Amino acid sequence: xxxxxxxxxxxxxxxxxxxxxxxxxxxxxxxxxxxxxxxxxxxxxxxxxxxxxxxxxxxxxxxxxxxxxxxxxxxxxxxxxx
Amino acid sequence: xxxxxxxxxxxxxxxxxxxxxxxxxxxxxxxxxxxxxxxxxxxxxxxxxxxxxxxxxxxxxxxxxxxxxxxxxxxxxxxxxxxxxxxxxxxxxxxxxxxxxxxxxxxxxxxxxxxxxxxxxxxxxxxxxxxxxxxxxxxxxxxxxxxxxxxxxxxxxxxxxxxxxxxxxxxxxxxxxxxxxxxxxxxxxxxxxxxxxxxxxxxxxxxxxxxxxxxxxxxxxxxxxxxxxxxxxxxxxxxxxxxxxxxxxxxxxxxxxxxxxxxxxxxxxxxxxxxxxxxxxxxxxxxxxxxxxxxxxxxxxxxxxxxxxxxxxxxxxxxxxxxxxxxxxxxxxxxxxxxxxxxxxxxx
Numbered sequence: 001x002x003x004x005x006x007x008x009x010x011x012x013x014x015x016x017x018x019x020x021x022x023x024x025x026x027x028x029x030x031x032x033x034x035x036x037x038x039x040x041x042x043x044x045x046x047x048x049x050x051x052x053x054x055x056x057x058x059x060x061x062x063x064x065x066x067x068x069x070x071x072x073x074x075x076x077x078x079x080x081x082x
Numbered sequence: 083x084x085x086x087x088x089x090x091x092x093x094x095x096x097x098x099x100x101x102x103x104x105x106x107x108x109x110x111x112x113x114x115x116x117x118x119x120x121x122x123x124x125x126x127x128x129x130x131x132x133x134x135x136x137x138x139x140x141x142x143x144x145x146x147x148x149x150x151x152x153x154x155x156x157x158x159x160x161x162x163x164x165x166x167x168x169x170x171x172x173x174x175x176x177x178x179x180x181x182x183x184x185x186x187x188x189x190x191x192x193x194x195x196x197x198x199x200x201x202x203x204x205x206x207x208x209x210x211x212x213x214x215x216x217x218x219x220x221x222x223x224x225x226x227x228x229x230x231x232x233x234x235x236x237x238x239x240x241x242x243x244x245x246x247x248x249x250x251x252x253x254x255x256x257x258x259x260x261x262x263x264x265x266x267x268x269x270x271x272x273x274x275x276x277x278x279x280x281x282x283x284x285x286x287x288x289x290x291x292x293x294x295x296x297x298x299x300x301x302x303x304x305x306x307x308x309x310x311x312x313x314x315x316x317x318x319x320x321x322x323x324x325x326x327x328x329x330x331x332x333x334x335x336x337x338x339x340x341x342x343x344x345x346x347x348x349x350x351x352x353x354x355x356x357x358x359x360x361x362x363x364x365x366x367x368x369x370x371x372x373x374x375x376x377x378x379x380x381x382x383x384x385x386x387x388x389x390x391x392x393x394x395x396x397x398x399x400x401x402x403x404x405x406x407x408x409x410x411x412x413x414x415x416x417x418x419x420x421x422x423x424x425x426x427x428x429x430x
Contacts, residue, residue: 006326008404016404018325018326018327018403019326019327020288020309020327021308021309021311021322021323021325
């Protein structure tokens, strides 16, 4: 799951797709996940990073991250090779 | 350093909810880095708002509607020229462009330049010729057909599916979901804009637009893509954002280099569910949202003036992605005498 390299995310959580003009907002956890995705981290690595910060089990986090990934995919924010 | 003042006449002063491009063009001209301007407005009606916006237009003259003929138009421009010594005219209405093209040479002889598409370019890209245009230049377009009588609709319908777009030759477009709607829109459009009326395949997707400028030799001087963020009930952009979409820029450069496009333009495109772009319309003039391009770093009106005056213009190479324009409307309070002055004298 790799975020499209053209996607820009601001520190406030505004996600902007410059090819389509669409913008979305994400919360602080979402910002962290997307920044990790931009560094080409795997789902397990991202899940580990989230669990280290929040009191939640890894299975729940992985499932939520995959759901979030599908959401990004539906909005054409994920690279085709990702 | 004195930049010199250029006197430029501009039409399309109706900055209403479906605005003419005049005011945006003028704002670009007033922000030009290479010259100062004196702006002469050309208006058809006495309630075009920019007539009374003295920070936009220095003086306005009424001009005859295109149906009055090109002789009347030329006579009126000659009169205006005697008073104002015009150097360039930028016509901004689709419906007046043909008349201005017809008198381009005569205007040149009295010292007025323009930078318009050629009549061949103007005709070739016309809505009713769009399918042929697409085939000729290898650009995907939706199927379209010009009809002069509604009986032709029945003959053509086997080649189309519902919904279908019913479009006027100059303005207006409606989506029809059945024959009754199509007939009603045909009548409405033909009564307002005349014949033909255009049937066009409906492309389901998202609309994108590109404004740009071609130098007439195949070079792209400017190109800025935009997506509408807020659309009025007339389908006009009330807000939009500049985009970074290499495919749109490539398509625009292809359009310019293949046609040797001369002048400003707007491409209207639809991206369908398969991620393919379809060219749905080519407007042969600067669009009303051109000020976004100016704000993003490409002053199309300024470059157009320089081309009209025969100067060499370097192509713009970049623009700011993510610039947003948002329109607003505001009530202007004017005295009855101002309105009277323009209505009676045809100038103020």
